[in-house]
Amino acid sequence: xxxxxxxxxxxxxxxxxxxxxxxxxxxxxxxxxxxxxxxxxxxxxxxxxxxxxxxxxxxxxxxxxxxxxxxxxxxxxxxxxxxxxxxxxxxxxxxxxxxxxxxxxxxxxxxxxxxxxxxxxxxxxxxxxxxxxxxxxxxxxxxxxxxxxxxxxxxxxxxxxxxxxxxxxxxxxxxxxxxxxxxxxxxxxxxxxxxxxxxxxxxxxxxxxxxxxxxxxxxxxxxxxxxxxxxxxxxxxxxxxxxxxxxxxxxxxxxxxxxxxxxxxxxxxxxxxxxxxxxxxxxxxxxxxxxxxxxxxxxxxxxxxxxxxxxxxxxxxxxxxxxxxxxxxxxxxxxxxxxxxxxxxxxxxxxxxxxxxxxxxxxxxxxxxxxxxxxxxxxxxxxxxxxxxxxxxxxxxxxxxxxxxxxxxxxxxxxxxxxxxxxxxxxxxxxxxxxxxxxxxx
Amino acid sequence: xxxxxxxxxxxxxxxxxxxxxxxxxxxxxxxxxxxxxxxxxxxxxxxxxxxxxxxxxxxxxxxxxxxxxxxxxxxxxxxxxxxxxxxxxxxxxxxxxxxxxxxxxxxxxxxxxxxxxxxxxxxxxxxxxxxxxxxxxxxxxxxxxxxxxxxxxxxxxxxxxxxxxxxxxxxxxxxxxxxxxxxxxxxxxxxxxxxxxxxxxxxxxxxxxxxxxxxxxxxxxxxxxxxxxxxxxxxxxxxxxxxxxxxxxxxxxxxxxxxxxxxxxxxxxxxxxxxxxxxxxxxxxxxxxxxxxxxxxxxxxxxxxxxxxxxxxxxxxxxxxxxxxxxxxxxxx
Numbered sequence: 136x137x138x139x140x141x142x143x144x145x146x147x148x149x150x151x152x153x154x155x156x157x158x159x160x161x162x163x164x165x166x167x168x169x170x171x172x173x174x175x176x177x178x179x180x181x182x183x184x185x186x187x188x189x190x191x192x193x194x195x196x197x198x199x200x201x202x203x204x205x206x207x208x209x210x211x212x213x214x215x216x217x218x219x220x221x222x223x224x225x226x227x228x229x230x231x232x233x234x235x236x237x238x239x240x241x242x243x244x245x246x247x248x249x250x251x252x253x254x255x256x257x258x259x260x261x262x263x264x265x266x267x268x269x270x271x272x273x274x275x276x277x278x279x280x281x282x283x284x285x286x287x288x289x290x291x292x293x294x295x296x297x298x299x300x301x302x303x304x305x306x307x308x309x310x311x312x313x314x315x316x317x318x319x320x321x322x323x324x325x326x327x328x329x330x331x332x333x334x335x336x337x338x339x340x341x342x343x344x345x346x347x348x349x350x351x352x353x354x355x356x357x358x359x360x361x362x363x364x365x366x367x368x369x370x371x372x373x374x375x376x377x378x379x380x381x382x383x384x385x386x387x388x389x390x391x392x393x394x395x396x397x398x399x400x401x402x403x404x405x406x407x408x409x410x411x412x413x414x415x416x417x418x419x420x421x422x423x424x425x426x427x428x429x430x431x432x433x434x435x436x437x438x439x440x441x442x443x444x445x446x447x448x449x450x451x452x453x454x455x456x457x458x459x460x461x462x463x464x465x466x467x468x469x470x471x472x473x474x475x476x477x478x479x480x481x482x483x484x485x486x487x488x489x490x491x492x493x494x495x496x497x498x499x500x501x502x503x504x505x506x507x508x509x510x511x512x513x514x515x516x517x518x519x520x521x522x523x524x525x526x527x528x529x530x531x532x533x534x535x536x537x538x539x540x541x542x543x544x545x546x547x548x549x550x551x552x553x554x555x556x557x558x559x560x561x562x563x564x565x566x567x568x569x570x571x572x573x574x575x576x577x
Numbered sequence: 578x579x580x581x582x583x584x585x586x587x588x589x590x591x592x593x594x595x596x597x598x599x600x601x602x603x604x605x606x607x608x609x610x611x612x613x614x615x616x617x618x619x620x621x622x623x624x625x626x627x628x629x630x631x632x633x634x635x636x637x638x639x640x641x642x643x644x645x646x647x648x649x650x651x652x653x654x655x656x657x658x659x660x661x662x663x664x665x666x667x668x669x670x671x672x673x674x675x676x677x678x679x680x681x682x683x684x685x686x687x688x689x690x691x692x693x694x695x696x697x698x699x700x701x702x703x704x705x706x707x708x709x710x711x712x713x714x715x716x717x718x719x720x721x722x723x724x725x726x727x728x729x730x731x732x733x734x735x736x737x738x739x740x741x742x743x744x745x746x747x748x749x750x751x752x753x754x755x756x757x758x759x760x761x762x763x764x765x766x767x768x769x770x771x772x773x774x775x776x777x778x779x780x781x782x783x784x785x786x787x788x789x790x791x792x793x794x795x796x797x798x799x800x801x802x803x804x805x806x807x808x809x810x811x812x813x814x815x816x817x818x819x820x821x822x823x824x825x826x827x828x829x830x831x832x833x834x835x836x837x838x839x840x841x842x843x844x845x846x847x848x849x850x851x852x853x854x855x856x857x858x859x860x861x862x863x864x865x866x867x868x869x870x871x872x873x874x875x876x877x878x879x880x881x882x883x884x885x886x887x888x889x890x891x892x893x894x895x896x897x898x899x900x901x902x903x904x905x906x907x908x909x910x
Contacts, residue, residue: 280830283858299862299900306830306861352802352901 137186138206139170141195148175152200153207157181158190164210171207174432188212277304284309290316296357308357311451315359317483318449361452372514376430376549380509383562385569387525387540393572403467409445409499410470412522412544414575415568416497417441417461417469423561425553426546427494429515435552444493444513445473447480454480455513457493466575501525507543517552520565521545542569578760584753586727587617587693590734591655593763595625598653601738604631604640605657605693614659615695615753641667641692645674648690653738658694660701661709661747668712675743676718690743691734696723697749697787697837699881703873706881708838710786713745714814714847720744720768721814725789727757729812732766740768749787771818773825777805780895781825783848784835785811788867788886792835795891806895814844822848823856830861831898835891840868862898867891 141151154172158164169181170190191209195201275292277285281304285292288309295312297304358366390411397406420427420441428437441462444455456476458469479485496513501524510521523543530539544565546558568574581589595601603618609632612619622630633640637658644654658664664671671692678688698706714721720742724730730748737744774789775796784792789810796806807825811817826832832852834845845866852864870884 278830278861279857280859280861303862305900 136191137188137210137212138194139184139186139208139210141173141201141203141205141207142182143203144173144175144180148203150200150202151175153195153197154179155197156193158184160190160192162190164188164190184210186210186212275304276302277309278306280306281309284313288313294360298355298357311357311359314451315361318359318361318451318454359451361449361454365452368514369511372512376512376514377551378509378512378547379550379555379558380545380547381555381558381562382507382543382545383559383566385542385544385566386530387542387569390569390572390575391525391540393575404471405474406466406470407473408501408525408542409497409522410466410473411569411572411575412499412520413443413445413458413461413469413473413497414466415565415572416495416520417443417464418568418574419561419564420495421462422564423557425557426518426548426561428517428552429494430517430549430552431515435517438494440494442492442494443469444490444496444516445476446496446498446510447477449481454485454490455493455496456480456485456490459492496520497522501542507545509545510547512547512549516549518546518548518558521547578758580756581727581759582753583727583730583748583755583757584615584617586731586757586759587734587748588619588621589759590731590738591618591621592624594735594738595621595629598738599629600651600653601655602629602631602647602652603655603657604633604644606633606635606640606659608632608657613657615748615750617693617748617753618657637663637667638670641670641675644690644692645670645678645688648675648688648743649678649686653689653691655691655693655738658692660698660705660750661694661696662698662705662707664692664694664709664713664745671713671719671743671745672716676716679742680718687741688743689741691737691740691746692743693734693746693748695748695750697751698874699751700876700878702876706874708836708869710745710747710814711838711843713747714817714844716815718743719815721747722768722812723747723749723786723814724766724812725749725752725774725784725786725810727755727759729766729772729810731759732764733768733812735763736765736768739765744768747786752787752790755790766812769813769816769818771821772810772812773807773821774810775806775808777807777829779805779807779829779831780898781807781809781822781829781832782835782891782895783809783811783822783832785814785844786837788835788837788891791886791888792891794888795895798888798892799895802896802901804895804899804901811844811848817847817851819848819851819855822852823859826852826856827859830859831895832860832864833867833891833894833898834864835867835886835894837869837886839871840866841871843868862900865894865898867894 152174154174156171158170164170164184164187166185166187167183170184171182172179173182188210191211193208195205195207201207276297277292278299282292284306290309290312292304295304295308298308299305390408394406394408394411397403424437427441428435440460442457442459443461444457446453446455456479458464458472458476461469476489479489493513493516495516496519498510498519499522500508501522505523506526507523508521510519512519521544525540525542527538528541530537530541544562546562548558591603603621607614608618609622609627609630618630640656640658644656647654675688675690678686696708696710710721710723713719720740722733722737722744724733734746737746775793777796782792782796789808792808796808799806807829809822809825834848836844838844845868849864849866853860867886867890869886872884874884875881
């Protein structure tokens with residue numbers, strides 16, 4: 136018997152409401168399969184069973200709110216889970232790793248046929264791996280090289296989807312998983328990532344197998360866990376949150392001048408344009424709290440603090456580390472934290488609490504020369520700010536043509552939470568702050 | 578450096594070694610007056626005379642037996658057996674005499690003998706179209722050589738004649754007219770050294786004799802598909818030099834072993850076994866073999882063509898170890 140408990144999803148979750156059971160007593164449930172919907176203070180999420188077995192008993196009625204750690208269901212897992220782990224947290228789906236059950240091929244699947252039928256015998260087309268049934272211990276099918284690399288990089292073959300024949304895990308699958316883990320994993324998981332003898336660099340974008348080089352032939356590259364998470368969350372956001380977009384041009388001459396002046400001060404750490412934008416955004420959000428909100432059922436949670444998430448591009452995806460309590464932090468504090476978080480993100484050293492709980496996101500593609508773009512809202516947040524590069528452009532000042540340094544800022548906002556005029560007012564304030572940047576210092 | 582045929586390269590090797598060392602002499606069926614069944618020895622009788630170019634009766638036992646005796650007595654015989662199929666008649670003298678004399682007499686005798694013979698017949702039916710190199714490669718005490726190019730043929734034949742051990746030198750009937758560059762100056766290719774004939778990063782093709790040529794054709798075809806195959810030519814089957822093969826597999830992680838012999842217990846089986854023994858942790862896919870179909874070679878031309886391996890089968894095997902499905906429909910969307 137194994138007991139599932141209310142999982143902690145996010146560092147600040149204290150309790151959860153069981154919205155709906157997806158399995159009933161007597162139902163078969165696979166490890167990794169959704170078993171219930173749970174509402175937290177941020178969202179409704181599906182939670183997954185940690186065990187394969189039969190649902191024996193549901194301990195919590197639908198609609199009931201219970202503290203984190205409370206047993207919510209009993210699963211008869213046969214002899215698999217009788218031992219030490221009597222209680223296991225159910226796994227929150229959005230953060231769950233790739234389903235290990237899908238990673239392993241079905242037992243007894245033929246590697247290939249016709250071993251002795253002569254040189255022309257080519258194995259049948261590779262068969263899609265099918266879910267494993269009730270076997271938590273079967274060794275994943277992997278090439279010797281894949282096993283060696285997995286061991287060198289300290290990654291588990293469980294959870295890696297094999298792209299080889301019959302679902303065999305091959306070199307490129309391990310390298311893709313390593314890259315994904317590097318990008319996504321927390322410090323503890325990332326630590327052993329440096330292989331004893333690293334034969335390869337970051338390899339996921341270009342699989343080692345030459346199919347990528349083959350003209351006219353396709354490459355089937357398995358999605359990393361990070362890619363899967365991005366795919367799911369962005370699709371959810373675009374499908375559920377009605378986006379609208381408001382763009383404003385901001386003259387950055389004064390802000391750039393301020394930055395130059397700050398550079399001259401010997402005891403001030405470097406401050407980037409993005410740091411100025413983060414600080415200005417934090418100030419503007421305190422005046423326009425509706426953009427610093429989340430939708431929760433029929434209510435809108437207006438956050439009391441500004442936790443700014445900033446998008447950091449990685450080799451295989453992106454992550455949004457969070458600078459907490461930006462409303463209380465100085466420009467220099469924000470600049471230092473932003474730099475530290477970006478470095479940690481690129482090194483794969485972010486801890487979950489460093490990328491969870493953001494209340495608003497800033498995404499900046501200015502360093503790529505992008506003039507303006509629109510971002511997808513990072514749920515459950517209500518809005519996201521997308522900023523482009525500062526470029527020299529003709530501007531009219533006092534009836535005279537002049538060269539100004541212009542930056543375009545676009546807010547994507549959830550129309551269920553806020554409206555065009557509110558976003559426009561926010562942008563107006565943001566513009567005023569950046570155009571009179573002394574406000575960033577007081 | 579001249580572009581000459583495999584046949585001419587072999588003739589040059591024989592002639593140069595006969596000029597260099599008067600202990601060297603040739604014996605075999607029709608090698609003198611007729612010039613050899615594959616015309617390798619043409620002109621040598623005229624140049625060196627009957628004492629050093631001996632036509633023999635149709636008796637392989639006599640040829641090998643006389644050669645073994647001559648070698649034990651200090652000469653350097655080069656015996657020609659018209660095709661490898663006919664060595665079966667004399668195989669006791671090859672395996673039980675030539676291969677073992679040095680060992681069983683405690684080093685008192687050497688047997689510096691070269692048996693030149695020919696594999697890979699075409700349109701000669703089941704008893705005359707066999708690739709029996711594995712019979713000799715199996716035997717400790719023998720050296721077995723199977724060159725693919727004129728350069729290697731000449732250099733290895735000279736090395737074989739200078740070697741103090743019995744060497745079974747296997748030519749290929751379909752290679753005699755192939756051409757390649759050969760230096761004008763004296764050179765040898767050492768026995769027991771494999772050679773990378775083409776560089777590539779994606780898959781290792783191990784081959785020898787005529788299959789090296791087929792492997793190179795296959796590599797050209799694969800290159801058009803964006804696959805860079807590395808071709809390792811074993812050149813010598815015993816002693817087998819696995820170094821370049823293992824180095825290559827360490828880079829490509831995938832291997833296809835090609836032989837014109839039959840698959841079961843063949844050269845490919847040996848090479849594949851050594852790869853997994855010595856490079857297990859480098860392998861990203863099973864090692865595949867390409868070989869002759871396991872039937873006596875058919876006489877009918879259409880069936881014979883189906884039985885022997887070629888570049889097409891090598892391409893397919895490479896695609897298979899790379900898990901590339903060819904002709905599979907691409908899913909819509």
